[in-house]
Amino acid sequence: MWDKRHGVLLFLNSFATGLLSPLLTLLLLGSGIGMAAVPLTVGLYSATTVVFEIPSGMAADRWGRKNCFLLSCVFLLPSLGLLALGRGLPAMLAAMVFLGLARAFSSGSLDALVVEEFLLKHGEEALPRCTARISALTSIGLAAGCLAGGGVYSLTGRLWAAIALKAAVVLALLALGAGLTEHPVARETANPVALLTATLRGSGTVRALVLLCAAAAPPVFAVEVFYQPRFTQLLHSGAAGWALGFLSAGGYYATAAGSLLAARLGRPTLRRLLAFTGLTGAGLAGMAAAGTPVLFVAAYFAFYAILGGTDCLTSTLLNRAAPPKQRATLLSACSLAMQLGGLAASPLLSAGAALGTIPQVWLAAGGAVAAVMLVCLAVSAWRGRKTPPLPKH
Secondary structure (H helix, E strand, O other): OOOHHHHHHHHHHHHHHHHOOOOHHHHHHHOOOOHHHHHHHHHHHHHHHHHHHHHHHHHHHHHOHHHHHHHHHHHHHHHHHHHHHOOOHHHHHHHHHHHHHHHHHHHOHHHHHHHHHHHHHHOHHHHHHHHHHHHHHHHHHHHHHHHHHHHHHHHHOOHHHHHHHHHHHHHHHHHHHHOOOOOOOOOOOOOHHHHHHHHHHHOHHHHHHHHHHHHHHHHHHHHHHHHHHHHHHHHOOOOOHHHHHHHHHHHHHHHHHHHHHHOOOOOOOHHHHHHHHHHHHHHHHHHHHOOOHHHHHHHHHHHHHHHHHHHHHHHHHHHHHOOHHHHHHHHHHHHHHHHHHHHHHHHHHHHHHHHOOHHHHHHHHHHHHHHHHHHHHHHHHHHHHHOOOOOOO
16 A cells, blocks of 8 residues: 555655746846856756765665655755845855755655655565656656746746745645654665675666666756757747646656556566667657647657656666665665766757757757667677576476
């Protein structure tokens, strides 16, 4: 039986994240900083998240997932206060540091806590169902948060109204999280960096999953960067704000649907994950080929449905391979790999956009990912044929 408190926490945590997603640039500009300073400010948020991603996962494994999740909520409060009341670049930079810390400390802690409690009650065979629900609730919460944040701002015309709503949700998360029960997991007293290194060296499955997270990031990054201008081009209209809002929310719902569908396809395997990752490249090519708004919306939803399946498979395989005492650390490692994969792809995408069109960039990126995954599948099949069959008794 799924613990409803866990479901509420997962939804509200993602809902809170989504509330300010469509408004962050407006909030930063409203504080008095110029447009040129916005990338610097958001970049500091990303850098803070990257720096603390692995340490926060190690802290969750050593001192408790519940404690680290509550700490992430505490970090959100000063960031919201600075966004609401701060003026100028120093205040916004400080807000981004707190926001980055909150993101890092929440990324692996809550998921690891929910998975651990679910496994204790239902066993490993139920793991795909658990990870699918986590992915679905996360996506639905993000979609609802984006719509609610944009809706509150549209109705009130005040950016602080969305901040106040997020603050109320964060306080609710603190109250609900404080009442959670966390069953003790064996804690490792050895050096956590040495433990992570040993796990990556000793487990080919974990190593492959971390690398696949990095490989899956460029297609996602390419879509997130370019889908707004491309969709606006196809609409032939400057009044595309409402359409973009519903397109973004629909993408989250498609991700949730893909996660739930992938959980019904049988026991997850690394080969199936390779195939799904390759399909993201095909989905990107489909978006490039879409020449009308309707076809683009269909291709966009299909891409995110495939992405939801990829996320579900990755999460299931990683949680199955991860030692319980390192679960949060390894979830954070995969999150870091995705961020680094996106950062590594950004200069290539920028160069591609300068030399060609958005569809051409998507075709190149999608083709590259699909080709790499096909090669990996071929190598995996070849190794499988070379492996001698087990002797019969």
